[in-house]
Amino acid sequence: KNTSDTFSMDEFLVDALKGNVILGEPRNLACLAKTWKDGSSSKVCLKEINENEGVLLTEKLKAVDYEYREEVHWTKSQGLLGTGSFGEVYKMEDKQTGFQCAAKKVQVEHFRAEELSTCAGVTHAKVLPLYGAVKEGQWVTIFMKLMEGGSLGQLVKQCGYLPEDRALDYLSQTLEALEYLHTHNILHGDVKADNVLLSGDRSHAVLCDFGHAAQLHPDGIRNYLMTGDYVPGTETHLAPEIIMGKHCDFKIDIWSSCCMMLHLLNGYHPWIKYYNHPLCLKIAKELPPLREIPPSCHPSTVRVITSGLEKDPTKRASAAELRKKTCIALKQVGGLQSSWSGEYREPR
Numbered sequence: 082k083n084t085s086d087t088f089s090m091d092e093f094l095v096d097a098l099k100g101n102v103i104l105g106e107p108r109n110l111a112c113l114a115k116t117w118k119d120g121s122s123s124k125v126c127l128k129e130i131n132e133n134e135g136v137l138l139t140e141k142l143k144a145v146d147y148e149y150r151e152e153v154h155w156t157k158s159q160g161l162l163g164t165g166s167f168g169e170v171y172k173m174e175d176k177q178t179g180f181q182c183a184a185k186k187v188q189v190e191h192f193r194a195e196e197l198s199t200c201a202g203v204t205h206a207k208v209l210p211l212y213g214a215v216k217e218g219q220w221v222t223i224f225m226k227l228m229e230g231g232s233l234g235q236l237v238k239q240c241g242y243l244p245e246d247r248a249l250d251y252l253s254q255t256l257e258a259l260e261y262l263h264t265h266n267i268l269h270g271d272v273k274a275d276n277v278l279l280s281g282d283r284s285h286a287v288l289c290d291f292g293h294a295a296q297l298h299p300d301g302i303r304n305y306l307m308t309g310d311y312v313p314g315t316e317t318h319l320a321p322e323i324i325m326g327k328h329c330d331f332k333i334d335i336w337s338s339c340c341m342m343l344h345l346l347n348g349y350h351p352w353i354k355y356y357n358h359p360l361c362l363k364i365a366k367e368l369p370p371l372r373e374i375p376p377s378c379h380p381s382t383v384r385v386i387t388s389g390l391e392k393d394p395t396k397r398a399s400a401a402e403l404r405k406k407t408c409i410a411l412k413q414v415g416g417l418q419s420s421w422s423g424e425y426r427e428p429r
C-alpha cells in the first residue's frame with residue numbers, strides 16, 4: 082500500500098476511534114495518540130472534560146460500552162510506584178477481570194505521542210510491554226506490565242552501590258534493549274537506572290519510559306533534537322553532542338548507559354561529586370568522567386565504560402559492540418556470583 086492510502090486509512094480510522102475505547106492494535110493507538118496533544122488546545126469545552134477514548138492492547142483490560150474510566154472500570158490499587166518523565170506511576174486493577182498492571186498518568190499538555198508511537202509496536206524481552214492507553218478529560222493514562230522488582234534506581238538507593246558483576250549484567254540487558262530499539266530506528270533519550278525495571282527476583286531487567294523517545298530517520302540527517310520538540314533527558318547522563326547542539330543520533334543512548342553504569346558502581350550519578358550546577362558546561366568542556374570508574378574494577382570493565390564514554394559519537398561504541406564487550410567483561414570477572422544478601426554498601 083502506498084503511504085497516501087495508508088494516510089487516508091489512518092484518518093478514517095482515527096475518526097472511528099474518537100470518543101471510544103476499544104480493544105485494538107498498536108497502530109490504532111499510535112494514530113489516536115497523535116490527536117491527543119494538538120486536541121489539547123485551550124478550548125476545554127464540557128465535552129472535552131468528560132471525553133473518554135483510547136485503545137487497549139490486551140483483553141485483560143476490558144472496556145465497557147466503549148468506555149474505560151478510572152474508579153468506574155479500573156482503580157489505582159495502592160500508593161505511587163514511581164515517577165517517570167512528566168508522570169506518576171501507580172499499580173492498578175481492572176474491576177471486571179481483576180487483572181493488575183501498572184498505570185502512568187500524564188497531563189495532556191505534557192503528553193508526547195512519541196511515548197506511545199515509539200513503543201506501541203515493540204515486542205522484546207528487554208523492553209517493558211505496553212498494554213494500552215486511554216484519554217479521560219485532560220489526563221492520559223498509559224497501561225503497562227507491572228514489574229514487581231521495582232526500578233534499578235530504587236535498588237541502588239537501597240543497596241548503596243552494586244557489585245561489579247551485577248552492574249555488568251544489568252548494563253548488558255539494557256544494551257540488548259538498545260540494540261533492538263536502535264535497529265528499529267528508535268532512540269530512547271533517557272537511559273538511566275530509574276528507567277530500568279526489574280522482575281520480582283531481580284534477575285530480569287527491562288527498559289522503560291519512552292517519554293523522551295523519537296523515531297529517528299535512518300538517514301540521520303534530520304536532527305530531531307533541534308526541532309524544538311525534543312525534551313532533554315537527565316542532565317548528569319546527557320551526551321556532550323546534545324549540549325553542543327551538534328548532530329545527535331542513537332549514540333546518545335550509549336553515553337547515557339555508561340553514565341548509568343557509573344551510577345550503579347558508585348551509588349551516585351557522574352559529575353555531581355566534582356562539579357556544581359550547571360553541569361552541562363562541564364560535560365561539554367571536560368574529559369569524559371573516566372576517573373569515576375572505581376579502581377577495583379576489572380580492566381575489561383574499564384574498557385567497556387571507556388568505549389561508551391567516547392566524546393566523539395562516531396568513535397563511541399554502538400549498542401551491539403558495547404554489549405559484546407560487556408559480556409566479555411562479565412565472563413572475565415567470573416560471571417554472576419554476588420548474592421542478594423542485600424547488605425548496604427556505603428556509596429564510594
Ligand SMILES: CN1C=C[C@@](O)(C#Cc2ccnc(-n3nc(C(N)=O)c4cc(F)ccc43)c2)C1=O
Nearest residue numbers: 162163165183211226227228231232289290291
Ligand atoms: C511501555 N511504556 C509505557 C509507558 C512508558 O513510557 C513508561 C514508563 C515508566 C516511567 C517511569 N517509571 C515506570 N515504572 N513502571 C513500573 C512498573 N511497570 O511496574 C514501575 C515500578 C516502580 F517501582 C517504579 C517505576 C515504575 C514506568 C513505557 O515504557
